[in-house]
Amino acid sequence: MKRIRPAERHWYHYLWLYSLFFFAAGFFNILFAWLGLVSFLLPLVFAFGFGTKGFCNRYCDRGQFLRMFGGQLGFSRGHEMPAWMKGKPFRYAFMVFFFAMFGNIIYTTWLIAHGAGSLSEVITILWSVQVPWQWAYAGGTEPWVASFAFQLYSFMLTSEIIAIATMLWFRPRSWCVYCPMGTLTQLVCKQKSSSKRDVLKGALEK
Numbered sequence: 670m671k672r673i674r675p676a677e678r679h680w681y682h683y684l685w686l687y688s689l690f691f692f693a694a695g696f697f698n699i700l701f702a703w704l705g706l707v708s709f710l711l712p713l714v715f716a717f718g719f720g721t722k723g724f725c726n727r728y729c730d731r732g733q734f735l736r737m738f739g740g741q742l743g744f745s746r747g748h749e750m751p752a753w754m755k756g757k758p759f760r761y762a763f764m765v766f767f768f769a770m771f772g773n774i775i776y777t778t779w780l781i782a783h784g785a786g787s788l789s790e791v792i793t794i795l796w797s798v799q800v801p802w803q804w805a806y807a808g809g810t811e812p813w814v815a816s817f818a819f820q821l822y823s824f825m826l827t828s829e830i831i832a833i834a835t836m837l838w839f840r841p842r843s844w845c846v847y848c849p850m851g852t853l854t855q856l857v858c859k860q861k862s863s864s865k866r867d868v869l870k871g872a873l874e875k
């Protein structure tokens with residue numbers, strides 16, 4: 670990966686700081702985890718609104734984090750990813766799994782909001798290891814608000830761990846090859862550009 674010299678740096682090259690802020694803030698106050706929704710919405714705004722991967726190319730804090738630590742600071746071993754990790758079956762299956770897990774967060778939050786579940790002040794890493802995190806919540810909100818925050822933080826931390834592990838062994842931004850948001854926005858952009866082509870073709874044939 671090409672290193673960016675100081676003279677070539679733009680403000681968005683520092684967005685990796687936002688990743689650090691997000692995880693540090695959630696460590697002390699779990700309600701900051703709600704900010705994670707920004708990472709879900711912005712790529713979709715770019716894809717649906719502009720039909721581009723502009724968010725991935727410039728404004729994704731995680732993409733910038735992987736570039737900075739893997740490429741710029743040299744933490745990446747730079748191995749080539751196996752072909753199956755780049756292939757559609759794995760990327761699509763991972764995307765479906767990822768969004769199913771996100772759907773489960775919404776469902777659990779809904780259950781708690783309707784009195785059918787209770788708040789658990791833990792972080793779940795890699796969907797299996799539970800870590801107590803009670804210091805990060807001092808009360809003062811509805812249980813479902815805190816529950817969503819705990820679950821979203823777990824979700825973001827899990828995907829960050831996978832992204833960092835991928836960065837350490839493979840090339841810096843290898844996570845982006847199978848990142849579920851990247852796969853989804855790529856599908857949206859493809860769909861948008863093929864609809865545009867159809868409209869243009871239709872206009873030329875008239």
Ligand code: SF4
Binds near residue numbers: 846
């Ligand atoms: S592929 Fe995912 S992690 Fe990579 S830049 Fe896009 S949204 Fe960010």
